[in-house]
Structures are given as C-alpha cells and as structure tokens.
Amino acid sequence: MASSFSHLSLSPPLPFPSVNLRYPSPLLLRRRYTSLPSFTLRTSSLHRRNLTPLFRPSAYVSAPAFDPDSIKESDEEVGPADQSLFPGPEKAITWGVVWSFLSSHKLRIAVCVASLVACTVCTLSMPLFSGKFFEILVGRRSESLWSLLSKIGVLYALEPIFTIIFVINMTIIWENVMARLRGQIFRRILVQKVEFFDRHKVGELTGLLTSDLEALKSIVNDNISRDRGLRATSEIIGTIGILFTLSNQLAPVLGLLMVSVSALVAIFKRSTVPTFKSHAIIQASMSDSASETFSAIRTVRSFGGEKKQISLFSNLVSAYQKSGTRLGSLKSANESLTRVVVYISLLALYILGGAKVKSGELSVGIMTSFIGYTFTLTFAVQGAVNTLGDLRVTLAAVERINSILTAHEIDESLAYGLNKELEDSKIESFHRTNGANTYYMAALRSRSSCGSLAWSGDICLEDVYFSYPLRSDVGVLNGLNLNLECGKITALVGPSGAGKSTVVQLLARFYEPTRGRITVAGEDIRTFDKREWARAVSLVNQDPVLFSVSVGENIAYGLPDEEVSKDDIIKAAKAANAHEFIISLPQGYDTLVGERGSLLSGGQRQRIAIARALLKNAPILILDEATSALDATSEKLVQEALNHLMKGRTSLVIAHRLSTVQNAHQIALCSEGKVAELGTHLELLAKKGQYAALVGTQRLAFD
Numbered sequence: 001m002a003s004s005f006s007h008l009s010l011s012p013p014l015p016f017p018s019v020n021l022r023y024p025s026p027l028l029l030r031r032r033y034t035s036l037p038s039f040t041l042r043t044s045s046l047h048r049r050n051l052t053p054l055f056r057p058s059a060y061v062s063a064p065a066f067d068p069d070s071i072k073e074s075d076e077e078v079g080p081a082d083q084s085l086f087p088g089p090e091k092a093i094t095w096g097v098v099w100s101f102l103s104s105h106k107l108r109i110a111v112c113v114a115s116l117v118a119c120t121v122c123t124l125s126m127p128l129f130s131g132k133f134f135e136i137l138v139g140r141r142s143e144s145l146w147s148l149l150s151k152i153g154v155l156y157a158l159e160p161i162f163t164i165i166f167v168i169n170m171t172i173i174w175e176n177v178m179a180r181l182r183g184q185i186f187r188r189i190l191v192q193k194v195e196f197f198d199r200h201k202v203g204e205l206t207g208l209l210t211s212d213l214e215a216l217k218s219i220v221n222d223n224i225s226r227d228r229g230l231r232a233t234s235e236i237i238g239t240i241g242i243l244f245t246l247s248n249q250l251a252p253v254l255g256l257l258m259v260s261v262s263a264l265v266a267i268f269k270r271s272t273v274p275t276f277k278s279h280a281i282i283q284a285s286m287s288d289s290a291s292e293t294f295s296a297i298r299t300v301r302s303f304g305g306e307k308k309q310i311s312l313f314s315n316l317v318s319a320y321q322k323s324g325t326r327l328g329s330l331k332s333a334n335e336s337l338t339r340v341v342v343y344i345s346l347l348a349l350y351i352l353g354g355a356k357v358k359s360g361e362l363s364v365g366i367m368t369s370f371i372g373y374t375f376t377l378t379f380a381v382q383g384a385v386n387t388l389g390d391l392r393v394t395l396a397a398v399e400r401i402n403s404i405l406t407a408h409e410i411d412e413s414l415a416y417g418l419n420k421e422l423e424d425s426k427i428e429s430f431h432r433t434n435g436a437n438t439y440y441m442a443a444l445r446s447r448s449s450c451g452s453l454a455w456s457g458d459i460c461l462e463d464v465y466f467s468y469p470l471r472s473d474v475g476v477l478n479g480l481n482l483n484l485e486c487g488k489i490t491a492l493v494g495p496s497g498a499g500k501s502t503v504v505q506l507l508a509r510f511y512e513p514t515r516g517r518i519t520v521a522g523e524d525i526r527t528f529d530k531r532e533w534a535r536a537v538s539l540v541n542q543d544p545v546l547f548s549v550s551v552g553e554n555i556a557y558g559l560p561d562e563e564v565s566k567d568d569i570i571k572a573a574k575a576a577n578a579h580e581f582i583i584s585l586p587q588g589y590d591t592l593v594g595e596r597g598s599l600l601s602g603g604q605r606q607r608i609a610i611a612r613a614l615l616k617n618a619p620i621l622i623l624d625e626a627t628s629a630l631d632a633t634s635e636k637l638v639q640e641a642l643n644h645l646m647k648g649r650t651s652l653v654i655a656h657r658l659s660t661v662q663n664a665h666q667i668a669l670c671s672e673g674k675v676a677e678l679g680t681h682l683e684l685l686a687k688k689g690q691y692a693a694l695v696g697t698q699r700l701a702f703d
C-alpha cells in the first residue's frame with residue numbers, strides 16, 4: 001500500500017501508476033481507518049447489492065472488427081449527433097420493463113391471485129347468505145338458523161385473513177418493483193448527456209423520482225383496499241355474474257345502468273385531463289421555485305431578494321390553489337355523478353324487483369340478495385372509477401417520465417462503460433443495449449489503455465469546432481488548434497466569452513466537438529468510454545463541489561471502488577496543504593462538510609478538491625480559475641498545493657492572474673474560439689500582441 005501513494009512524493013509520477021494501485025473499498029477503508037470510525041460511505045453502499053443484471057450487453061464479443069483509422073477519416077460517423085444508429089427513442093418505463101420486474105415474483109403473484117379470488121368469493125357470498133337468513137326468518141326456508149349463522153361466521157373469519165394475505169403480498173411485490181424502477185430511473189438520468197442537464201431544471205428531474213414515481217407507486221398501494229382497484233374490479237365481475245344467475249330479467253337492467261355509469265364517468269374523466277396536467281405542472285414549478293430560492297439563499301440575502309422570491313412563490317401558490325380547487329370541484333362532480341346513477345339503479349331495482357316479489361316471480365331472499373349486491377356494486381363501481389382516475393394520473397406521470405427520458409439523449413459512451421462496471425459489481429444495469437448501439441460502442445473501443453496513453457502522449461485539439469446544443473447557431477469554438485505537451489503546463493488566457501471554459505468542457509468530455517477531434521497520443525478520445533476517460537482527467541475549478549459526507553470521504557471520492565487507505569488520504573491532504581486545518585476540525589477527517597461543502601471556507605474546499613485530485617492521480621489536470629475566488633493567504637496555500645499537483649502531469653490552467661500563468665511552459669491566447677497567440681510569457685510579450693495588451697491591463701482572463 002505504501003507504493004500506492006508514490007505519486008505524492010516530490011519526484012514526477014511513474015508512468016502508468018494506476019496499474020498497480022489497489023485501493024480498499026470505502027467499507028474496508030472505514031474498518032482500517034481507525035481515526036475515521038464513522039465514515040458513513042453512503043455513496044458506495046449501493047454497489048454491494050447483489051442483484052441480477054437485467055440486460056447484458058455483449059458488444060465486445062459480437063461486434064465487427066474496428067479500424068481506428070476510420071474515425072479520423074469520418075468524424076461525423078462517430079459523433080453522438082449521429083442518431084441514425086439508434087432505432088428510435090426507447091421509453092424508460094414500459095409494460096415490458098414493469099413485467100420484467102414483476103416476473104421475478106411469480107409465486108407471490110399466484111398467491112395474490114388466489115387470495116383475491118378467495119376474498120372476493122367470501123365477500124360476494126355474503127348477500128346470498130343474507131337472503132337465506134331473511135328467508136329463514138319469514139319461514140320460507142327450512143335450514144336451521146344456527147347452521148346458517150355458523151357458515152356466515154366462517155365467511156366473516158376467512159375474508160379478513162385472505163385480505164391480509166392479498167394486501168401483504170401485493171405490497172411486497174410492488175415495493176420491490178418500485179425500488180428497482182426508482183434505481184433504474186436514477187441511473188438513467190445520470191447517464192443523460194450534459195446538455196440534458198442544461199435543458200431540464202433540477203426540480204423537474206427530482207420530481208420524476210419523487211412525485212411522478214410516487215404516482216406510479218400509489219396506483220397499487222392506494223388501490224389494494226377492499227373498495228378499490230383489483231378487488232373492486234373482481235367484485236364487479238363477480239356481482240354481475242351472480243346477478244345474471246339469480247335473475248336474468250333484473251340483471252340486464254342493473255347491468256345497463258352500471259355500463260352507463262362507467263361510460264358517463266369515463267367521458268367526464270377524459271374532459272378533466274388538461275386540468276390534472278396543469279395542476280401537476282404548477283406543482284413542479286412551485287417546487288422548482290422553492291428549491292432555487294433555498295439553494296441561492298446567499299444571493300437572495302445579499303440582493304434583498306426575499307420580497308421578490310415571496311411574490312414569485314405566492315403567485316405559484318395561488319395558481320396551485322386555484323387549480324387544486326378546480327380539481328376538487330371536478331372530483332366532487334364525479335363522486336356525485338356516480339352516486340346519482342347508483343341511486344337510480346337502486347330505485348329501478350325496488351320498482352321492478354318489488355313488482356316481481358309481489359307477483360310471486362321472485363323470492364324475498366333473492367330480492368334481499370339483489371339489494372345487497374346493488375350496494376356491493378355501488379362501492380365496487382365507485383372504487384373502480386376512482387382507480388381509473390388514479391390510473392390516469394399515473395399514466396400522465398409515466399408519460400412525463402418517458403417524454404423527458406428518451407433514449408436518444410443517453411450518453412452512450414458513458415452508459416456503456418457504466419453498464420459494464422455495474423454488471424461486474426453485480427449491480428442491476430439500466431440500459432438495454434440494442435443491436436445498433438452495441439455496434440456503436442464496439443466501434444468506439446480503443447485498443448490501448450486511455451490512462452497509459454495519457455501518461456505518455458500529448459493531448460491535441462485538432463481543428464475543433466463547437467456550438468452548445470442549446471445554442472447550436474452560435475459557434476463558440478471555430479477551428480481551435482492546441483497541443484498540450486505531455487507532462488507540461490499550458491495556460492489558456494483570453495477575454496471573457498472567448499471559449500476557454502468551453503475547451504475545459506470538451507477536454508472533460510461533458511460535450512463532444514461538433515467538428516474536429518481531440519486526441520491523446522494521436523488516438524481520438526472518443527474511442528474511450530467516458531468512465532475510462534474520466535479516470536484520466538482531474539478537474540479543479542473555481543467552486544469545487546463537495547458532497548455532504550465527511551472530509552475523508554470527500555477526498556476518497558471518485559476512486560475506483562477498490563482500495564484506498566487512511567495513509568493515502570492523509571498524505572494527499574498534507575500535499576494539498578489541507579491536513580492542518582482538517583485535524584483542527586471538530587471530528588478531524590470525520591467532520592461532515594455540509595451541503596456542497598458549505599461548512600468550509602472557499603480555500604478549504606479548494607484544498608480538499610486538490611487533495612481529491614492528488615489521490616485520484618490522473619495524468620491530465622485541468623485547473624479552471626482554481627485560485628480566482630481566494631484571498632491572498634488562501635491563494636498562496638492553494639497555489640503551493642497546485643504546483644505540487646501539476647508536477648509531471650499534462651496540465652491546462654485557466655487563470656486571470658498573471659502570477660499564475662507566467663511560469664507555464666506555454667501560454668495560448670484564446671480569442672473568438674481560436675488560439676490567436678501561442679508561446680512562452682516572454683515570447684508573447686515580445687510579440688506585443690493581444691497577450692501583451694492583456695498583461696498591460698493585468699487582466700488576463702476577464703474583459
């Protein structure tokens with residue numbers, strides 16, 4: 001293990017150090033790391049679930065051989081923009097997916113069906129027994145009263161037992177299906193392209209996992225009681241069957257009335273679809289508004305924006321209230337409608353049935369049973385109609401999930417690698433690899449290891465053009481050429497909006513170039529899956545995001561789920577000038593850092609991010625304004641840590657302070673999406689061009 005941290009020594013890192021690195025899993029880390037007893041390791045506990053993979057991609061076995069040169073000849077063919085490789089949007093939630101989850105519970109489903117039939121039989125036998133009871137009372141039946149009552153007693157005892165069996169099994173099945181579906185949707189969101197996250201608000205996406213999936217969950221959970229869902233439906237079918245058996249003259253009248261109820265209610269419900277939709281949209285906007293306000297609370301405070309936020313939120317609340325009231329009236333109209341029609345059917349029964357009893361065509365017992373069945377039917381029809389309403393809300397939620405999570409926005413080169421890793425760690429994979437993208441991913445497979453190439457070769461941006469997907473008409477990079485020499489520092493400077501951070505985003509592969517390519521040791525980086533590429537690149541930016549776990553876990557974050565030791569973490573923290581402040585925290589390395597690291601200062605967050613990057617030991621390092629938000633003391637500490645971090649790595653530094661960039665091996669001045677000047681600090685000064693002008697103003701990156 002001692003060797004695993006050799007890259008933190010002052011000598012340059014060995015080539016391909018990741019080959020021999022073995023980090024213990026965070027769980028092992030917790031055990032070994034005696035001074036960090038309470039590492040909670042929430043992020044990796046999932047990885048230990050032993051679930052059978054649903055879909056097994058077999059790309060590397062079945063795909064045709066790939067000629068890497070073909071990528072150079074035809075960049076367009078490998079670009080993610082080539083949608084022709086995908087047969088069409090594949091929905092996130094389909095009957096097939098739900099059934100595949102359900103099918104692992106075949107035995108329980110059989111138990112549910114049997115218990116449903118059994119409790120329905122019990123329920124539907126009761127009106128028959130009531131009829132017999134009255135016939136005994138009026139002396140039309142010879143059976144002993146006690147014998148009948150004992151049968152009724154048995155029914156009363158069995159019905160709740162079958163109900164419990166039905167409800168428990170339904171709940172177990174559906175909770176399991178929902179847990180798997182929720183995990184699948186989360187993973188599916190996670191592998192969407194970055195532009196997807198530009199397009200959708202966080203609240204909208206979390207809403208898919210919470211309120212929308214909750215609607216799907218409640219279609220079963222809220223509909224397993226006696227008067228709803230499957231039980232109501234089975235009671236309707238059973239009751240109509242019994243009514244026809246008892247009297248085929250009365251049954252059609254009641255049957256017709258019930259069909260009318262269903263038809264009327266269905267038509268009415270269809271007319272309320274837009275109201276339900278707009279209600280859900282307002283609810284999502286309301287939750288967006290609240291989460292945006294709370295997450296930007298410091299900005300709100302500093303601009304005195306409370307009134308504005310309150311008024312924005314109040315407008316949404318009142319719109320939500322109005323649409324809620326409108327929904328309430330629609331629901332009440334629906335309830336009344338159902339009742340009115342059921343009362344009409346009861347009246348019809350009294351009139352027609354009463355006449356038949358008087359004329360002796362129908363016995364009192366059967367008439368009594370009929371009345372009982374009318375009530376059973378009343379509740380069952382109402383329950384079924386309510387379930388239909390729930391079903392409609394559920395279908396709308398599923399449609400929303402499917403319309404947001406279409407397959408063509410999946411980042412295939414990320415999803416493929418992740419799928420493989422999840423399968424290897426026996427975690428349920430999430431994305432069905434069809435024939436087309438199997439070929440796509442196999443074609444992108446590089447013969448070399450990304451990490452080894454990055455430790456030994458230059459990174460080259462060759463004639464790179466790029467527009468952001470959401471603003472495809474605006475060219476941000478316009479034929480940018482830049483060679484990042486292996487193991488050397490390149491600084492990128494230029495006016496605001498010149499495209500510097502965009503270069504970072506392309507190097508990190510958050511987006512892919514629209515034209516041109518980025519290579520590592522001559523190999524197109526698109527030949528690597530993104531997980532592999534991510535391991536080769538460390539990114540430290542102005543405002544590094546920490547997770548709301550402990551300091552130690554934040555430093556260990558992003559390492560392969562294998563081995564990391566207490567010593568490694570401490571060495572990384574020391575090298576990043578972070579150890580001193582960490583041990584002065586209340587629980588040292590165990591101290592929780594708060595949401596997004598809000599309990600630490602900017603400089604402390606920055607040094608933890610640097611320690612994280614040190615521990616990751618990636619060959620490519622990108623520093624995007626990493627020190628610009630710091631005061632002089634913090635900057636000095638962070639700069640020292642960064643100098644340590646950059647040693648021996650291919651580094652790209654974006655900074656607006658002259659002191660940060662002037663010692664770089666080369667400086668590229670970016671202007672209008674191109675490299676306009678390239679050279680060392682002294683060479684560029686001698687040119688007396690744009691760089692010299694920027695140095696004159698001491699503002700290298702900002703206008």
Ligand SMILES: Nc1ncnc2c1ncn2[C@@H]1O[C@H](COP(=O)(O)OP(=O)(O)OP(=O)(O)O)[C@@H](O)[C@H]1O
Nearest residue numbers: 198468470471476495496497498499500501502701
């Ligand atoms: N996600 C995005 N979607 C659409 N356009 C974007 C996005 N991010 C940046 N842009 C646009 O791309 C252009 C280049 O932005 P970029 O952030 O690369 O500039 P920069 O040189 O880093 O500027 P600065 O020094 O101010 O950070 C700008 O016009 C910006 O508005």
